[in-house]
Amino acid sequence: MTYDVLIVGYGPAGITAGIYAARKKLSVVLIGDLPGGEVRNSGDIENWPGDRTTDGNALADKMIAHLQDHADGVEVVQDKVAKITKDENTFTSLTESGKEFQSKTVIYTAGRHPRMLGVPGEEEHRNLGVTYCATCDAPLFGGKDVAVIGGGNTGAEAVIMLQKIASHIYLLHDTDKLNADPVLIANFENDPKVTILYNTQTTGITGEQLVSGLSYKNKATQEETTLAVEGIFVTIGANPNTEPVKDLIELNKFKAIPADRYAVTSVPGFFAAGDVTDIRDAQIVVAAGHGCSAALSAGDYISRLPK
Amino acid sequence: MVRMKVTIYTTKTCGYCKATKEFFKEHDIAYTEIDVSNDQSQARAMIERSGQMGVPVILIGEAPNEQMIIGYDREALATALNITL
Numbered sequence: 001m002t003y004d005v006l007i008v009g010y011g012p013a014g015i016t017a018g019i020y021a022a023r024k025k026l027s028v029v030l031i032g033d034l035p036g037g038e039v040r041n042s043g044d045i046e047n048w049p050g051d052r053t054t055d056g057n058a059l060a061d062k063m064i065a066h067l068q069d070h071a072d073g074v075e076v077v078q079d080k081v082a083k084i085t086k087d088e089n090t091f092t093s094l095t096e097s098g099k100e101f102q103s104k105t106v107i108y109t110a111g112r113h114p115r116m117l118g119v120p121g122e123e124e125h126r127n128l129g130v131t132y133c134a135t136c137d138a139p140l141f142g143g144k145d146v147a148v149i150g151g152g153n154t155g156a157e158a159v160i161m162l163q164k165i166a167s168h169i170y171l172l173h174d175t176d177k178l179n180a181d182p183v184l185i186a187n188f189e190n191d192p193k194v195t196i197l198y199n200t201q202t203t204g205i206t207g208e209q210l211v212s213g214l215s216y217k218n219k220a221t222q223e224e225t226t227l228a229v230e231g232i233f234v235t236i237g238a239n240p241n242t243e244p245v246k247d248l249i250e251l252n253k254f255k256a257i258p259a260d261r262y263a264v265t266s267v268p269g270f271f272a273a274g275d276v277t278d279i280r281d282a283q284i285v286v287a288a289g290h291g292c293s294a295a296l297s298a299g300d301y302i303s304r305l306p307k
Numbered sequence: 308m309v310r311m312k313v314t315i316y317t318t319k320t321c322g323y324c325k326a327t328k329e330f331f332k333e334h335d336i337a338y339t340e341i342d343v344s345n346d347q348s349q350a351r352a353m354i355e356r357s358g359q360m361g362v363p364v365i366l367i368g369e370a371p372n373e374q375m376i377i378g379y380d381r382e383a384l385a386t387a388l389n390i391t392l
Contacts (some may be wrong), residue, residue, distance in 0.1 A: 033381065035329055057320060078333065079381075079392075090347025097381070097392035114339065125350075127361035127377055135319035140360050142347040172388070 002102045003027045004297050006093055008081045008244075009109035011037020012284050013274030013291035015063045017107045020295035022070035026302065027187075029101055030067075031093065032222050033080045036060020038111050038238075039284055041135045043157050047285055056135065059284070081110070083244050086267065091307060093244075104305060105298040108245060108272040109258065112238035117149065121205030122234075129211025130232045134158035136231075141166050146231035148172070149202055155235035156180035160182060160187050162233070168193055169301055170227055172200040172216055172250070205232060240276045260289050263294030271297050311388060312373075313338040316353045316364040320344070323379035324363040330381060334390050 005021045007014045010032025021028045034040060051059065051209035067074060084106060086092075093101045102208040112263040114132035116122060122130055131137040134148070138161045139244040146166045148158045151173030162169050169188075171178075176198045178185055190195040199219040206213040206226075215226045249267050252258050259265045273294040274287035315330070315338050317324035327387040331338050341374045343362070357364045357375055365376040367387045385392050 034322055034326045034379070036322065036325075038322070040325060041320075043320065055320065056322065057325060060322070060325075078329065127359050129360050133321070133323075133361075136318055136323065137361050139318045139344045140350050140354065140362070144351060209358065240379055 001027075002090060002104060003029045004103065004302055005029075005105050005107060005295070006031065006091065006101055006103035007107045008084070009028050009108060009111055009274070009276070010071075010076075010078075010289050011039055011111050012063060012272065013037075013109035013111075013287040013294070014107070015067045016288040016291035017109065017273065017295040018074045019068050019070060020300065021107075022073035024295070024299045025073065026299060027078060028074040029103070030074055030180040031077045031079050031095060031101070035064055035076060035078070037079045039063075041133045042284075043135045043161055043274075044122040045284065049175070066152070074120060081244050083268075084108075084248055085268070086248060089269065091177050091269065104302055105269045105271065106297055107291070107294045108270065108275045108276060109264070109274045109287070109290060110241035110295070112240050112275045114234065115237045115239050117168070117205075117234055117236065118200050119202050119204050121207070124296065125205050125207060125211045125232075126258060127229055129207060130205060130211060132232065132234050134161050134235070138162055138165055141231040143147075143167050145228060146170070146233065147229045148233045149229060150174075150234065151178035151180055151196070152235065152237070153180045153184060154182035155233075156188075158233045160234055161182065163188060163191060163193060166193075166231070168195070169197045170194075170214075170229065172202065173198055174201060174219070175199065177251065238275070245270075252293070255280070259290075261293065262297045262298055263289075263290055269298075269301055310337065310390050311367055312369055313388075314341065314357070314366040315339070316341050316343055316357070316362055318342065318344040318362050321362050325364065326381045327384070328386060330379075336388060336390075358376075 004026035007030040147170040204215040257272040259272040263271040263273045271294040273290035
């Protein structure tokens with residue numbers, strides 16, 4: 001069969017698009033491998049209106065339950081889309097496990113994945129002390145000295161999580177001012193357990209099997225220092241998951257999909273929403289809103305297709 | 308069908324752990340969960356047993372021939388559990 005809408009991604013943008021598309025009585029299949037998306041790996045969430053304080057898992061579960069209310073209209077497939085092609089007015093999406101789906105439109109909300117440092121020793125020590133998900137792995141570093149690299153909101157949240165767990169935390173940032181929200185920084189800026197190192201550039205990760213050290217350079221003095229740490233939390237941003245559509249649509253220099261506020265892209269019938277696009281604010285509430293617009297745009301597009 | 312012993316090490320807040328457990332449910336796989344979030348001795352035991360410092364860690368089969376899968380990897384899980392995706 002040919003679905004009206006195929007949604008790629010199981011996060012806030014995709015789920016919201018699914019709810020809106022189902023309410024328009026469109027036939028929908030949603031394909032995603034992490035139910036709830038990267039939201040699941042967020043810690044506490046205090047900026048989702050209506051829930052003063054919640055956490056990633058709780059919010060993801062609520063969103064999924066809401067989508068399941070429309071189970072008769074939205075088929076959910078736990079899989080990963082590997083490639084999308086377009087032929088005339090039909091899109092074909094191929095998944096990693098070899099399934100193929102046809103649809104009139106695609107709403108692409110595949111999100112982003114954490115960026116790597118690209119320094120010697122990083123790849124070899126993945127899951128051996130180097131982690132990209134503080135929410136997942138922080139509890140494994142009880143009583144250890146650790147480093148968090150990147151002073152944005154994700155890094156600050158990692159420090160806050162680790163304050164209760166680790167022995168000492170070094171927060172390394174590449175400029176002379178942290179990017180995180182002041183309300184987050186206030187939690188640790190005066191904590192003697194936390195050392196903030198500014199103007200740093202990570203140069204290498206060392207250790208026999210498990211991580212035992214991190215080297216960094218002071219960008220002002222060029223002086224190189226090695227810290228004895230057993231855990232390294234990398235929080236230096238994220239890259240868009242656009243590999244499956246790189247031959248379908250022109251990406252921007254950050255490999256994000258250019259999409260307008262209505263989620264319209266340069267390819268007719270292909271809509272994109274949330275963190276995978278060039279949208280400025282990678283926020284749950286923004287992604288959800290963009291997902292809504294994508295579904296409405298897709299509905300509008302379908303109504304104009306030749307019958 | 309022979310039921311294989313499946314153990315998953317998790318933390319409460321780990322999304323990939325949740326996704327892995329959903330996968331088990333979908334394919335009707337019984338599993339034992341060890342939550343290491345608030346238990347440093349279990350966390351240490353996991354690190355010693357698996358040599359890994361990241362969750363989820365999934366052990367399939369009986370020691371000493373058990374198979375270890377790190378992270379949420381559907382294809383590796385399907386192969387180890389002998390199921391078709």
